[in-house]
Amino acid sequence: MLNELRASSVLFVILFVVTGVIYPLVTWQTAQKLFPYQANGSLIEENGKIIGSELIGQSFVAEKYFHPRPSAAQYGFVAGVMRDGYDASNSSGSNLAPTSAELIKAIGERASALKSLSADAPFPVDLVTSSASGLDPHISPDAAKIQSGRVAAVRHLDVAQVKDLIEQATEPRTLGLIGDERVNVLKLNRALDLLASTTPQ
Numbered sequence: 001m002l003n004e005l006r007a008s009s010v011l012f013v014i015l016f017v018v019t020g021v022i023y024p025l026v027t028w029q030t031a032q033k034l035f036p037y038q039a040n041g042s043l044i045e046e047n048g049k050i051i052g053s054e055l056i057g058q059s060f061v062a063e064k065y066f067h068p069r070p071s072a073a074q075y076g077f078v079a080g081v082m083r084d085g086y087d088a089s090n091s092s093g094s095n096l097a098p099t100s101a102e103l104i105k106a107i108g109e110r111a112s113a114l115k116s117l118s119a120d121a122p123f124p125v126d127l128v129t130s131s132a133s134g135l136d137p138h139i140s141p142d143a144a145k146i147q148s149g150r151v152a153a154v155r156h157l158d159v160a161q162v163k164d165l166i167e168q169a170t171e172p173r174t175l176g177l178i179g180d181e182r183v184n185v186l187k188l189n190r191a192l193d194l195l196a197s198t199t200p201q
Contacts, residue, residue: 054137057134059085059086065189065192066147068137068139069130071087071136072093124146137186139183140180140183144166157195168191
């Protein structure tokens with residue numbers, strides 16, 4: 001009995017050191033050397049200040065910006081305060097079924113809001129439905145293009161310029177096979193601000 005206890009204790013300590021100390025340290029150091037940008041959260045800096053991450057969506061509601069897909073992560077009234085989602089500490093979808101009256105109502109309200117911003121119907125599905133995580137940083141190229149007229153008008157830019165910006169920001173399918181083409185909203189809006197700052201008004 002004592003020998004079995006000693007053997008199991010030694011095995012536990014060995015496994016703890018290997019899997020709980022050595023492996024994490026080696027993995028961390030390897031990632032820091034080979035992929036430091038990705039390993040540290042793919043953070044985007046502007047003028048020395050972190051403004052977001054390529055991996056986490058954030059809210060853009062001003063008409064001069066491209067809007068992300070809706071978020072269900074802490075969306076609605078929380079402690080008496082209306083939240084617009086994109087809460088990275090509470091990543092979640094709505095978990096509403098396709099036949100849910102609440103979901104159908106939400107989609108209708110989002111479509112109406114898009115119409116009020118001069119977007120043309122029919123709308124890409126990712127502009128009226130939230131993602132599974134509630135933090136999706138991407139929209140489809142179609143979802144970006146349908147907003148190009150509004151963005152161009154508010155910023156007094158040529159629509160062709162804005163559409164060219166979307167084309168440049170469009171990311172290909174992963175390995176050419178997985179997923180769909182997509183546009184990172186934060187990166188597109190940063191490029192839009194840069195274009196506007198260099199374009200005579």
